[in-house]
Amino acid sequence: MTQEQVAACLGVTAPAVNKWESGASLPDLALLLPLSRLLETDPNTLLGFHGDLTKEEAMLYINEIAQTAKDKGMEETLSLIRKRVREYPSCGTLLYQAATLLRGMAILFPVSEARADAGIPAAG
Secondary structure, three states: OOHHHHHHHHOOOHHHHHHHHHOOOOOOHHHHHHHHHHOOOOHHHHHOOOOOOOHHHHHHHHHHHHHHHHHHOHHHHHHHHHHHHHHOOOOHHHHHHHHHHHHHHHHHOOHHHHHHHHOOOOOO
C-alpha cells in the first residue's frame, strides 16, 4: 500500500503519512484505530507496545528476576515481577515462569517475611 493510498483512506495528505513513516511526526490519536484496521494490525503494535516474547526472551527476564531475588530480596523481586508483567501481560511463558518462581520463593522464604514483603497482613 502506498502513502497516497493510506492518506486517501484516512482523509489526510500523503506528506503527513510520509512524516509518520519517517518518524518526523505522529498521527492524531483519533486515527489510531482506523490506521490499525487499514494496516490489519493491532493498535498496540502501532504504539510500540510489546506483544509476546519469545521463550528465550521470557527466560532472560526470568533469570533477571531470579538474580534479583538472590541479590536483593523479596521486595525488589516483587517490584520487578510487577514491572515485567505490566510490560508483557499476554506472555504466557513469562506469567507461568514468574508464578513458578514466586511459588518457589514462598517456600524458601519464611512465610511471615513473604507476607510482609507482599503487603499481606500477618494472620492472627
